[in-house]
Amino acid sequence: MNRRAFIHAGLAALAIGCQNNRSNRRAALNPVLAFNTANLVARFSNYRFDLNKWGDQHRLTVARTDEAAWAAICAAIAQTGFRTVEIWEAHASPETMSRARATAWNNILADHGLKAIGYAGGLRRETVQVCQWLNLPFISGSNLHGLKPADATALCRASGIAFNLENHPEKTVEEILAKIGGGNDWLGVCVDTGWLGTQGADAPAAIRRLGTLVRHTHIKDVKAAGAHQTCLLGEGVVRVADCLAALQAIHYRGIYAWEDEPEDRNPLPTAARNRQWIERHLTAA
Secondary structure, three states: OOHHHHHHHHHHHHHHHHHHHHHHHHHHHHOOEEEEEHHOHHHHHHHOOOOOHHHHHHHHHHHHHHHHHHHHHHHHHHOOOOEEEEHHHHHOOOOOHHHHHHHHHHHHHOOOOOOOEEEEEEOOHHHHHHHHOOOOEEEEOOOOOOOOOOOOOHHHHHHHOEEEEEEOOOOOOHHHHHHHOOOOEEEEEEEEEHHHHHHHOHHHHHHHHHHEEEEEEEEEEEEOOOOOOOEEEOOOOOHHHHHHHHHHOOOOOOEEOOOOOOOOOHHHHHHHHHHHHHHHHHHHH
16 A cells, blocks of 8 residues: 555545444433333233233234334324334334335334334344334334244344343343353344342442443332332432433443333323433433
């Protein structure tokens, strides 16, 4: 490479670096907040259910979510002020989804001023196919469907769909990382702050230790450790404000997906309040 080419290459690299820095600053100043549609797990049972029977609610939701139901869900979410959604697997199940139906789902989202950014579910070939149809770049969930880290990585690499392990039973960072073989470009972590609280873990400390492996978040609060009774953000034991500060400290640039799956109430009336709570604390952090 001659001197002129060397200078041009250096200037190009500098320009790319500046562009990336600007993108990072924009992401920090304008964080994306999403509504996880799993919040509506009890929509078809009058907002009453037993967390231990989540599978029953999943199957009921799969059976009842047709185009009209999906349109009603999108309309309800849009009324809360959210403009971004994370689609729960039961609302776009491999058992009922097709390429044509995925197009219809995206059109309905757009009709209500919404955009889908990810898929909340397990990792398997069928869910990967759904993500490809819906143009979603990643899956976040607690179920690897028996895949070892190497096999999960291979599936993600071949499909172009990343996977973020959502902590549920794990009590330590070591347990989380063991499930994904320490993590890599295709396997990361979706920090569920509520489940860390349920397990009695120090959620802000876990976030700081996980660092750049945190690729997605489910922002949730719970009333007490040892159970999973969700509540308004800031009113439980999770120290959610400290979690947001920890995410900013590790330069997290991903999405903040609000989650609240109460067993005894409709979460929609509190959605705007919780969205504003996250926005306010991100600004203050």
